[in-house]
Amino acid sequence: MSAICDAVYTYLEMDWTSRRQFVKDGLCFVLSGLTFNLVTSCTRCGQRSGHGVAQTEEGAPVGEKKKPSYIELHKTGKLKEKGQDLWQIMESCRLCPRECGVNRLDNHRGFCRASSLLEISSFQPHFGEEDSLVGSGGSGTIFYTHCGLRCVFCINWQINQEGEGQPRSIKEMAQMMLDLQARGCHNINVVTPTHYSPHIVLALDIAAERGLNLPVVYNTCGWERLEILKKLEGVVDIYLPDFKYADGEMAAKYSSDALAYPEITKAALIEMNRQVGVARPADDGLMYRGLMIRHLVMPNRIGGTKQIVDWIAANLPRDTYFNIMSQYVPMHKASQYPKISRKITGSECREAVAWAKEAGLTNLDIQGCSLF
Numbered sequence: 001m002s003a004i005c006d007a008v009y010t011y012l013e014m015d016w017t018s019r020r021q022f023v024k025d026g027l028c029f030v031l032s033g034l035t036f037n038l039v040t041s042c043t044r045c046g047q048r049s050g051h052g053v054a055q056t057e058e059g060a061p062v063g064e065k066k067k068p069s070y071i072e073l074h075k076t077g078k079l080k081e082k083g084q085d086l087w088q089i090m091e092s093c094r095l096c097p098r099e100c101g102v103n104r105l106d107n108h109r110g111f112c113r114a115s116s117l118l119e120i121s122s123f124q125p126h127f128g129e130e131d132s133l134v135g136s137g138g139s140g141t142i143f144y145t146h147c148g149l150r151c152v153f154c155i156n157w158q159i160n161q162e163g164e165g166q167p168r169s170i171k172e173m174a175q176m177m178l179d180l181q182a183r184g185c186h187n188i189n190v191v192t193p194t195h196y197s198p199h200i201v202l203a204l205d206i207a208a209e210r211g212l213n214l215p216v217v218y219n220t221c222g223w224e225r226l227e228i229l230k231k232l233e234g235v236v237d238i239y240l241p242d243f244k245y246a247d248g249e250m251a252a253k254y255s256s257d258a259l260a261y262p263e264i265t266k267a268a269l270i271e272m273n274r275q276v277g278v279a280r281p282a283d284d285g286l287m288y289r290g291l292m293i294r295h296l297v298m299p300n301r302i303g304g305t306k307q308i309v310d311w312i313a314a315n316l317p318r319d320t321y322f323n324i325m326s327q328y329v330p331m332h333k334a335s336q337y338p339k340i341s342r343k344i345t346g347s348e349c350r351e352a353v354a355w356a357k358e359a360g361l362t363n364l365d366i367q368g369c370s371l372f
C-alpha cells in the first residue's frame with residue numbers, strides 16, 4: 001500500500017512529460033508481469049521489446065559484482081578532469097561522428113540540435129530493458145533530448161528529433177541519478193547520451209561525491225567516435241550499443257546520410273569490448289559490467305543481420321552478449337519508405353536467429369520469435 005502511495009505522490013510532483021513516461025513504464029511493468037516479460041518496451045531500439053533469458057554457453061562463468069569504476073576516478077579528481085576535457089570539445093564540437101565543428105559553448109546548435117544547454121525529456125525506473133538491467137527495481141533511465149543519428153524509423157522521434165524535453169542543470173541531473181538510486185534502480189541508464197557526454201560525466205562526479213554507486217549503462221546507437229570512447233574509459237561500466245546496419249548505403253538512406261555507420265560502429269564495438277569485456281550477469285542476476293549489443297531485425301534484410309553476426313563472431317568473443325530484437329514497428333517516417341514500412345515476419349526473425357547460431361555466437365538474447 002505504501003508503494004502505491006509513493007507512486008501517487010511521485011506522479012503528482014512530476015511535469016507532464018515525466019508523467020507520460022511514468023505511466024508508460026508502469027504499464028510496461030504490469031505487462032511484463034502478465035506476459036512473463038515478453039511484451040515490454042525498450043529504450044533505444046524504441047520498439048516493443050521483451051527481454052527473455054539469454055541463451056548462454058553452458059558453464060559460462062558468472063560475472064562479478066563490481067564496484068563502478070568511476071568512483072575511483074572521482075576520488076582522484078580524474079572524473080571531473082574527464083568531464084572538463086569533454087566539455088571543451090563542444091567549442092568546435094566533435095563529440096559524435098557528424099563532427100559538425102559548431103561552437104556549442106557559444107550557444108550554437110549542431111546537426112543533433114543540441115547546444116551546451118542540457119535538455120532532458122524524462123527520468124524513470126524502466127522495466128522494459130534486458131532482464132539483467134531491470135532486476136526487481138528497474139533500470140534508472142535518463143532520456144536525453146536530441147540525437148545525432150536521426151533515423152527515419154525512430155520511435156522516440158518526439159524526444160530525439162522534435163526537441164521534447166526541458167532545460168536542466170548538471171546539478172539537477174546529478175540529483176536525478178541519486179533519486180533513481182534511492183528508488184531502488186540497479187543502474188543509471190543514459191539513453192542517447194553522446195551529445196551530452198560532458199554533462200553526464202560532470203553530473204556523475206557530483207553524484208559520486210554524494211554517494212552514487214550504481215553502474216553506468218551507456219545506451220547508444222553504436223555510432224560513436226573512438227576518440228570520445230577512449231575518454232570514457234573507466235566512466236562507463238556497461239556499454240549497451242545498437243549495431244543497426246552492416247551496409248553503409250542503408251545507414252545513409254535511413255539514418256540521415258550516416259554512410260560510415262558500419263565502419264565507425266565496428267571500431268566502437270571493439271573499443272567497448274576492450275574497456276569492459278564480455279557481459280555476464282552476477283549471481284544475483286544483475287549486470288555490473290560488460291558489452292551488451294542490440295540488433296533490431298528489420299524487414300527485407302535492411303539491417304544486414306547475417307553480415308553483422310558473422311562480423312561479431314570473427315572480431316569479438318563468441319560469447320559476446322547479443323540481443324536479437326524482433327519488435328520492429330514502422331514509426332515516424334518509416335511509412336514513406338516501402339522496404340521498411342511493415343513489421344518483420346516470423347521467417348525473417350527465425351533466419352536471424354539461425355544465422356547467429358550458425359555464426360557460433362553463444363550468448364544470445366532472443367526476443368519474441370516464438371510470438372510469430
Ligand code: SF4
Binds near residue numbers: 093094097102109
Ligand atoms: S554532438 Fe551534435 S554538435 Fe556535436 S558533432 Fe555531433 S551532431 Fe554535431
